[in-house]
Amino acid sequence: MEQKNLAIITYGCQMNEYDSEMVAGVLQAQGGYRLIDDLEQAQVILLNTCSIREKAEQKVFSELGRLKQLKHKNPDLIIGVGGCIAQREGYRIMERSPQVDLVFGTRNIKLLPQLLAEVINKKAKIVNTEPLLEDINPTYIERKGKVKAWISIMQGCNNFCAYCVVPYTRGPQQSRPSWQIEQEVKDLAQQGFKEITLLGQNVNSYGQDLNGEIDFPDLLALLNQVEGIERIRFVTSHPKDFSERLIKAMAELPKVCESIHLPVQSGSNYIMERMNRKYRIEDYVDKVEQLRTRLPQAGITSDIIVGFPGEREEDFCQTEELIRTIEYDNIFLFKYSARPETPAASFPGQVNENIKQERFNRILSLQKSITFEKNQSLEGSVQEILVEGGSKKNPERLTGRTRNNKIVNVDGSDSLIGKKVMIKIVRAKLYSLEGQLLN
Ligand code: SF4
Known part of the structure; x- marks a missing residue:
């Protein structure tokens, strides 16, 4: 053919x-x-x-x-x-x-x-566009790269946050059986992959639709045993399902990296309720504190939406305050965008575009200074990175990530690709670090 x-x-x-x-x-x-x-x-x-x-x-x-x-x-x-x-x-x-x-x-x-x-x-x-709900297991996958691989552990979402189209476009939550995920990870290890990232709209509710057979911390423990895999990451976690058991698993399972994307979206409980996020800011802060007590070096990132319908200046100031309190390593920042069919699209109190832009700029500059300071605090430290390949900007150089998910660029030979190496951080930039290979 x-x-x-x-x-x-x-x-x-x-x-x-x-x-x-x-x-x-x-x-x-x-x-x-x-x-x-x-x-x-x-x-x-x-x-x-x-x-x-x-x-x-x-x-x-x-x-x-x-x-x-x-x-x-x-x-x-x-x-x-x-x-x-x-x-x-x-x-x-x-x-x-x-x-x-x-x-x-x-x-x-x-x-x-x-x-x-x-x-x-x-x-x-x-x-x-008829959904084939009964079969979400992948058959053939043409993976990009040879060192890290993504693995979808579930499809869909049951949360119905007021601004989000995902429950309408990807259907209800459906978790893959753990034995199939484990097999996929073993196959990846055999092919030489070193790092896996478990993917789901809400990974930490994994298993809630599997009759209590397994939950997300158990899945991490299962995959932690797969020989050849050296690092495990996961994204995205919903704060309401971020449990003490998961914090314990992150602290105790050596392959699970100290890095979490925990989208808070806003710092105001009033907005949280309107967004239908199902947690309070106090609980969120408490969970982050618990995580930092167990894993002080954990990298924490978040999504923030500014200009959600009904967001008043005082709500916005609470978001700024929260960002100062948590000191995220980085955030993904969005201006609220009304999506058809979502409840928030018809909420009263839609925020004017100029105000959204002004709030966006304020948060952006606040977070930039926090991110840069955090990166600067790493100058002189020694970190383990997994070398992923050539750097995007300069393929002559190597790039890798620390366990807490900071990008590090370093000079070195291609023979290091796929290996964990120790490097000294010599210079901090806003979105990456410059490293020097240690013997
Ligand atoms: S924002 Fe995330 S948790 Fe909320 S409905 Fe969308 S996919 Fe689900």
Whole structure:
């Protein structure tokens, strides 16, 4: 069978990156495709989309506009759209962008070889967003890189935060059986991978839908035993499910890294309630204190949304106060973006764009100074990093991460890729550290 060239454009979170690895894996193994980067040479281009913010959606439709020109030059080009926008919009994508031949959902990636064959052979236009809830286990995955791998341990979310589309686009929470995850991790270890990141919209509620057979700390303990794997990370954790048992597991399991992404979103209990986040700020701060008591060196990051409907200046000031109290290593900062079908889109008290921007700038500059100070405090310290490969900005140099997830760039030979090495931090920058290899 003649191989066809496939290009994939991915938007959004790590879950989408992982799904794209699955799309590539399935189509290479079962569809006779070869993954390439050059869109001009592709016979099939798939967009794996994100609808978490309006800006992300706009990017997808502008890309589709560019692809229309490509299709004009090459009428046989097949354009497909998957991911969260596809799941939500279905047929409407084709109405808006008639150059699209295929729309597929977040939970039916395994059907892609057959869907694409139909599109090509029957010259049909297909929309298939029916979720295949019963089978979320990946079959083939074309992983990027050789040192670290992502593993999806669950799909969907039951939390229904008032601003979020995920429960609508990815369905209810469904955890994978632990033995399948363990097998996947063992296979990765055999292939030489050293670090795994467990992925889920809400990883620490893993197992709540498995009749009490296993929970997330137990899963970490199980995977900690897999020989060959040296580091375990996980993302994302919901504060309401961040338990003492999980803190204990992080402190006691040697392969689990001292790093956590624990999105607080706002520092105001009033806003928390409106967001339907199901925890109070006092409890959040208490949990972070417990974590820091057990693991003082833990890296802690968060998501912050400014300008959520109803956010008053006093709520915003509480967010600033919380950031000063916790001193996050870093944050992902967003201006609230109303998403269709979510309750918050129709809440009263939508915040004016200028105010959102002003609050965004204030938090950004506050967090930048905290991040830089924290990085500076590491100057002169000795850290273990796992060398991941060439640095993004300068492939001649190596890059790796500390256990608490700081990026470190260092000079050294490629033979160190995949190895843990000790380095001395010689200079702090805002988003990375400069290191020097120790013998
Ligand atoms: S926990 Fe909330 S923000 Fe996270 S995916 Fe679920 S609904 Fe969305």
